[in-house]
Amino acid sequence: MYTTSFHSSFPRFLTSARLFSTPKITPLTSPTNPTLKHILSLHLPKNRKKHSQYIIEGPRAISSVSDKFVADLTVFVNDYSGELPNSLQYYSVPENLMKKITTTTSVTPLLSVYPLPPPPPSSSFKLITNGIQDPGNLGGLIRTLAATNLNASICMVGSGVEPFSPKVVRSSLGLSGVEVGWEGKFDGWMEFERVMDLSGCDWKVLVSILDSSASSIYSVPKNVEGLILGSEGKGVDDDLKLRCKVRPENYIKCYVPMSGNVESLNVGVAGGICLYEIAREKGTI
Structure with a gap:
């Protein structure tokens, strides 16, 4: 996990004592964007199964996921200044679009899409x-x-x-x-x-x-x-x-x-x- 302020550009960040280059952030502005439509589709069980992905909403829930799990993509509101998870892709959106793809009554500032974990090998x-x-x-x-x-x-x-x-x-x-x-x-x-x-x-x-x-x-x-x-x-x-x-x-x-x-x-x-x-x-x- 790392922290950033998201002003004019994405800063470099430090994780496990190694310096990484600035990841790319793609702004999304249209409700018909394919990425946003895909996230919305994952609200349904059949699509979670089809794509082998699921959604985690909110900084608190996302922060509990181990760093060994890397998100397929992460979406955050434009003025978000908290922590972000390790993710393959990052997108910024205005609040009105974030509200369309989340299930919370108030605007959630952060959402990540993760691969579905495999079934456990054994449990007692x-x-x-x-x-x-x-x-x-x-x-x-x-x-x-x-x-x-x-x-x-x-x-x-x-x-x-x-x-x-x-x-x-x-x-x-x-x-x-x-x-x-x-x-x-x-x-x-x-x-x-x-x-x-x-x-x-x-x-x-x-x-x-x-x-x-x-x-x-x-x-x-x-x-x-x-x-x-x-x-x-x-x-x-x-x-x-x-x-x-x-x-x-x-x-x-x-x-x-x-x-x-x-x-x-x-x-x-x-x-x-x-x-x-x-x-x-x-x-x-």
């Missing part, structure tokens, strides 16, 4: 999402996963927001796919079970569910290979409820105890409590 724990829709919830869970030191990855069964959505990446402070690997989406619970069966272990995963047969998170065994969290409104899907009956030795139903008139907890809060309980028993924190 999986967070399996099943219908989580709110980017803030998923981003917060990714940060929690990183904080618990569970050597975790994340995957999805069914619908829901995925980790490389710009809003999720921003909520995770840039940890999506970097500190917490992304294994991808399973077509259904049968495929998930086949992959787990092939791992060669007698696997068990916790399923967060409000069910009369579920046990408190504080009493269930937590030396498990994963945690399944359902959607904010309906919880886990009906197919998983059926699999819990078919394979009760693999799916352990649990809940977070509540008192008073509280009907349910936010999935990010409930998931965080479960993850820290698992990490505590595994001894990772």
Whole structure:
């Protein structure tokens, strides 16, 4: 990372005690510019997959990305005076164009496009999402996963927001796919079970569910290979409820105890409590 003031010209900068020449900055002024249209297309999952790229918005999220990751391109507003990441290309834009290509309500001064990280080679724990829709919830869970030191990855069964959505990446402070690997989406619970069966272990995963047969998170065994969290409104899907009956030795139903008139907890809060309980028993924190 380096700092510059961006006045009349881009200054030389010092990184790792080596002096680099001034990188080229290309001004962009038209909303129909192909680069800006390409960035906008990356808001959609199909285009992120097609181009193997994703967006990180904002200085705070970008600053959390390791220097070993080099951005394909970086865009900043004309009067930006903060830090820039290592990037292959740099573009400056007026605020009105930056607002068109970002998802924030206020103008974000900095945006970078990075290559999608490869799936993790291995992980000792999986967070399996099943219908989580709110980017803030998923981003917060990714940060929690990183904080618990569970050597975790994340995957999805069914619908829901995925980790490389710009809003999720921003909520995770840039940890999506970097500190917490992304294994991808399973077509259904049968495929998930086949992959787990092939791992060669007698696997068990916790399923967060409000069910009369579920046990408190504080009493269930937590030396498990994963945690399944359902959607904010309906919880886990009906197919998983059926699999819990078919394979009760693999799916352990649990809940977070509540008192008073509280009907349910936010999935990010409930998931965080479960993850820290698992990490505590595994001894990772």
